[in-house]
Amino acid sequence: MSRATEEFLAGIHGLVATQIRELLQSPDPRDVKEGIAMGMKFLRDNQITATVDTSPDLTALNALMPTTEELEKLMTATPN
16 A cells, blocks of 8 residues: 555645634534644644744733732632
8 A cells, every 4th residue: 555645644634624623613612622622632743832922812811820929829718
């Protein structure tokens, strides 16, 4: 059996990415959840990373995260 060409494999890669994008854009939250899981695995398997410095989306997400001091305060708080 002959080996698959780079062009063929790139086509499959593109189809998978398109399917994940469609799930992420679905109005059904279950599809979005599945798309996130598949997307994370797809990115991890393809060793695709991003840094806060180069990604506006990550910068916005980072701004929503509590600071270390806020986390420490929450972790040491006692319930009423």
